[in-house]
Amino acid sequence: MNTPPATGSRPRALRTRLLLLIGAVLVAVCAALAPVAFLVQRALLLDDLDGRVMDAAEHGLAEASLRPDDDRDLTFLDGKGHPAGLLAARLDARGTVTAAAVTGPDAGPRPLTDGRRTALHGIAPDGSPHTRTVPGLGTYRVTGLDASGVRVLAGLPVDDVQDLTGRLAVAEAALGVTGLVVAGCACAVVVGRQLRPLDRVAATAAEVARAPLGRDRPAGLPRVPEADTGPGSEAGQVGAALNRLIDHAESSRAARHRDEERVRRSEERMRRFLADAGHELRTPLASIAGYAELMNRGTAPFDPALAWRRVSAESARMAGLVEDLMLLARMDEGRPPRSAEVDLAALVAEAVWEARAADPDRTWRLALPLDALDASALVTGDEPGLRKAVANLLANARLHTSPGTTVVAELEVDAELRVIRVRDDGPGIPPHLLATVFDRFTRADASRARSGPGAGGSGLGLAVVEAIVHAHGGRVRVDSVPGHTEFTVELPPRTELPSEGRVLGLSEQR
Missing domain, CATH: 1.10.287.130 (Signal transduction histidine kinase, dimerisation/phosphotransfer (DHp) domain)
Incomplete structure (x- = not known):
């Protein structure tokens, strides 16, 4: 026999898989965004550096234009306000570096050696930025400008940008790891809270699985x-x-x-x-x-x-x-009973007449509605069976009441039901027999059984009544107290039948 899984094992496995999936998604997102953010920041910093290099080149070109004939003049570096590490150079008509110097943080400009000037060869004075590594000085962003034959190069070191991007990368990495940890904890809390009802569902399912059947x-x-x-x-x-x-x-x-x-x-x-x-x-x-x-x-x-x-x-x-x-x-x-149109008014009337003829010692009365002479008292069913049911109710009243008792058979007609009532003013049915009065072979006790030869019946009369009424889609009930016993039969109205299935009503018979 298969043993049901431990309570909560599957929700815990589902929680673990969800957390791993969320963690993998977060790592993938961070891994994709970190290089993009690094490249964007580096591009922005280089763009800012290129702007400052261009400003320095324009300033140097303006100063050098004052002495256009001397392509070795770098006196514009002597002034103050230049950024530290500013590199400047002059070019001749062939694009050869004729003079180059770099400013220091405290001292004046220092000329570049021939080896360092070699790193600046091949830069056209067209305003486009270039990255060159100058031996002993580091990596520079350099640009050149040309105005009326005056050609100037200007450059600034890239080290500050590289240092800043490195620090930003470290900070972003630390921030990303911290964000991953916080997001992982938050996801664990949210997933756990969301799956807590599933834990209870799983516990209920396990308890149901362990319940005996x-x-x-x-x-x-x-x-x-x-x-x-x-x-x-x-x-x-x-x-x-x-x-x-x-x-x-x-x-x-x-x-x-x-x-x-x-x-x-x-x-x-x-x-x-x-x-x-x-x-x-x-x-x-x-x-x-x-x-x-x-x-x-x-x-x-x-x-x-x-x-x-x-x-x-x-x-x-x-x-x-x-x-x-x-x-x-x-x-x-x-x-199913045979189906034909049955006139309840004629059926009840004939049953009362037969009961009066068979037993003149009791008072038999018939109560019919005024509209019972038309088609409103018709039902669909088995005429002999319904006749037997009514006859059994009247016989039950005759067998279990004393002479002089008044028995009334009444027919009521409304839009939904056809109701037959048989009541008498006899001693009534004992309360303990009311629940089983329609059971087979049920007999009343001495309080409702008349004496004499042949008294009492077989105990099947009311059972037959109930069976016939139920077969016709109706119901029968009894209410009884001393001095008043009433049996009520409720039948559905007729349904349309072919003309050969009709039975003449009471008015047509008359």
């Missing part, structure tokens, strides 16, 4: 905190997705347990159903067998007509029980 596991799996599931960040989106995944897992587990519990209850109901059905069928069979044995013996005193009546009654009772069992079995298989 069987029935003995805790009632609920841990969740990512709500603060770490915001859609504004990638970590929040991952946390929200993990919570949704855990919710789906919990829902699947709950659904599986519900299915298992439903199967278990179904098996228990099936065992109880078979036991109750066997008991109910055994009673009429035993009675039929007993009377048959008596008729077979023919012992006196014995009335064969009475025996045949009892055998017929028990046979009818057993046939009705078998019919109800088969109906419930068909409903359990999910077979």
Whole structure:
């Protein structure tokens, strides 16, 4: 079995990779910008130096123009205000250096030797800057000017520029390293803060992975905190997705347990159903067998007509029980009822008339709305099934109330439902039976069972009512207190059917 990774190991590895990537990017940026910055600064310093060299050359040319015939005159270097290390030279018409000197920081100008003057050969007096290395003096930026045959060279040392660029390079390197360290620390803090929710997501995922998956596991799996599931960040989106995944897992587990519990209850109901059905069928069979044995013996005193009546009654009772069992079995298989237009007004009225004819000891009343004579009382369904459901409700009232009880069958019609109510003013249903009154083989106790031969039913009447109503997309409920018991059946209105599926309404029948 695979062992889940340690909590936080993957976020830490991700943090390390991110920091290395950010560090590599910063180093690459600094490595690319440092030479560029160095070259730009050096170019600016050299441009400034070239400007000062040009100023010195123009000043020397102006002074030398006062004595144009002497191409060895460098008296313009005798004055003060010249920058230290200023190099000046005069050129003849062929461009040969005829005289050259350099100023010192404290002393006057010093002539250049022939070896040093050689470094200045080949510089045209066209104003363009040149870099020359003068032996013993260093590197110079030199430029030449020509005006009316007067040719002058001027140069300044580059050492100051080189020293300054070197110091700038060192300072920039130190600043770059410091910036890299500060940026690295800041990135580490920011990345750590940004990945902290991911650490909690990973911890939750590891805890879920370690949770047992069987029935003995805790009632609920841990969740990512709500603060770490915001859609504004990638970590929040991952946390929200993990919570949704855990919710789906919990829902699947709950659904599986519900299915298992439903199967278990179904098996228990099936065992109880078979036991109750066997008991109910055994009673009429035993009675039929007993009377048959008596008729077979023919012992006196014995009335064969009475025996045949009892055998017929028990046979009818057993046939009705078998019919109800088969109906419930068909409903359990999910077979859809036949679809035709059924007039509930005619159906309820006929059921009440039949109940009044079968039992004149009770007061049977019918309550129909004024608009029940038109098509508003039509529903779509199986007319024999709905007729049986209404008949069972009326039979339930007859079996469990005493003579003189008033039973009212009422039909209500509105835009969304067709409602049938059957109520009586009998003793009512005990509260502990209300939850199971529609279960199969449920019988009322003595407070609602009338006495006498054949009292009580098989306990399937209301179960058949519920099965038929549910098959038609409706529902049935009961409300009962002493002196008032009311069963309510709600059915959806009719849907359009072909003309051959219609059933005549009450007004059309009349």
